[in-house]
Amino acid sequence: MPYEVLARKWRPQVFEDVIGQEHITQTLVNAIRTGRLAHAYIFGGPRGVGKTSVARIFAKAINCTEGEPGIPCNQCRSCHEITEGKSVDVQEIDGASNRGIDEIRELRENAKYMPSASPYRIYIIDEVHMLTLPAFNALLKTLEEPPPHVKFIFATTESHKVPITILSRCQRFDFKRIPLPKIVAILEKICKHEDVHIKTTGLSMIAREAEGSMRDAESLLDQVISFAGQTVLDSQVPEILGIIDRGLIFESSSAIIEGASPRCLAVVEKVYNQGYDIKEFYRALMAQFRNLLVSLIAPGKHLIDMSESDKEEIKHQAEMAGEEKLQIVLNFLIVRENDLRFTSYPRLVLETTMIKLCSLGGYLSFGDIMKKMAVLEERVISLSPEQTRENGKPLSDPPSDWIPNVKEVAPDIASMGKVDAEKSNPTDLKLQPDKSVSGEKTWEDFLQFVFGKSK
Ligand SMILES: [Zn+2]
Structure with missing residues (x-):
């Protein structure tokens, strides 16, 4: 037959x-x-x-x-x-x-x-x-x-x-895409009937590749069986289907979150040497950060198609990174995807993107900036009318927690181009810091820094 x-x-x-x-x-x-x-x-x-x-x-x-x-x-x-x-x-x-x-x-x-x-x-x-x-x-x-x-x-x-x-x-x-667990259940039934031995983790990999299509899942299973025979090892599945090794993806996201650029370069080297398509790897990396973000925003909503052990690792990495950072990384990846589409040096784009993502760790989050602005605003409102008229004096003493953060905020503001050159012209401002105020040196330094940037 x-x-x-x-x-x-x-x-x-x-x-x-x-x-x-x-x-x-x-x-x-x-x-x-x-x-x-x-x-x-x-x-x-x-x-x-x-x-x-x-x-x-x-x-x-x-x-x-x-x-x-x-x-x-x-x-x-x-x-x-x-x-x-x-x-x-x-x-x-x-x-x-x-x-x-x-x-x-x-x-x-x-x-x-x-x-x-x-x-x-x-x-x-x-x-x-x-x-x-x-x-x-x-x-x-x-x-x-x-x-x-x-x-x-x-x-x-x-x-x-x-x-x-x-x-x-x-x-x-x-018609809807078929959820991963349902595809896995059918594949399990087929394997049992066909006397094929393959673990659920292996079947999950196949089902994930099928992206909700039962027919694709069955065709991929066919492909795996015809290569590996009646007993299929989990390690064989990614190899046969050309799926990118999960370990590499997890290592990349971990390296980016920890800001370890040398590790990122090592990952790219592996991706390149193992002959993976760099664009496909990039898509897998985007999916990984999407999963990390989803695990924080909607935990327990079954929006992530992964094995339980992978989900644990995702949760761990996501908590380490925090929601804002993950959002920044994901947005950056989405924006840069276009560069990858038209380049003749995909490896270079991948390397520079990952290194750039590593340096995002030092940025102040938007939430933190908003908090600081709220504190400043409160202080301006609480000023008495007399104080407002005294243009020559600083509005108030910088709070103690401001000082260590000055260096952190200043380069950000400057790099974001928020400092309007005309408005912050030193000749227009008649600020003469009161030398008697404690912490005046840092405040003065800060002003000088801003003036310096705007020249
Ligand atoms: Zn009939």
Whole structure:
């Protein structure tokens, strides 16, 4: 018997086997049970999440006369023919290769005839957004006055490309990406059945790569099994799939948070030597900082697809960095991604970016600056009118905790270009620091520093 790929072999044949789309399958079953069938449906959503499978099961359920309402028996002739793609009453059309007006005209002609051996004539048009505009217009005519024995099921990965006139005549269902734990559960079931030994951590890696697509996950599992055989080690999975080693990503984020540029350079060296795509590594690094940030903002919300041990490490690193720093790093990474896209030296861009990120550690956070400003503002407000008129004197003594921070704040303000050269011209200001005030030297130094910068 020829080998059948997992995605085909494990294609769901009843609504119950479709995972992650319960909101849709339940509605469709109810529609059949209550006899409230629309004449056209459109299934939108990412690839590999079950649109075509659901369309076929739905077609079977509509035309099956033997099973319970809403549940295809998968035994009768109609069910068999649909499964094998041989049914004359259920036609599956690929919108990408039959996109012209002639094909749709032909479909319209055929739709006039009664079904040969089933209650309905059903047209499943996959990738319907690929049809040309004249083809859509021809289709619209049929949708406006559909023969009672005809049903349409459209599937598309890009609903927004389907004309609104078509959409408004269909019942629309949006398919979701399948959550990682559900994909892992299905992969586990498949492995058990196929007698393949692989740990949950290995399957999680595969599921993460699939990005919510069951079909992709099954294809990747196929790939892994055909390379490693019936026993797959966790260490083999990243190698086979070309996934970047988690250890490298964690080492990078740790080095950036701790401001250790030599370690960053060592990571880039490894990334380069192991032949990883630098752009892919960069994306993984962005995802890592996104996860770090999410773990602080919404802990326990299941927004991070990771193993438990990885989550622990994420939590540890995130707490060390703090929310503001993570936000700065992530924003910086997002902004610099463009540079990486157009450079012919991706390694150089990666190195400079990571070194720059290391130096972010010394910056005062925005929150800290705001706190200091609030303290200053309070002091200005609390000044008596007499004091305000005495322009020659400093507003008040600097507080004791101000002094050690002066050097820290000053370079920041200067580098941010906030010092307006005209307004801070020393000739306009008649500030004459009172020498008798304690701590006057530091205050004077600070003013001189600001004047110096603005010249
Ligand atoms: Zn049947």
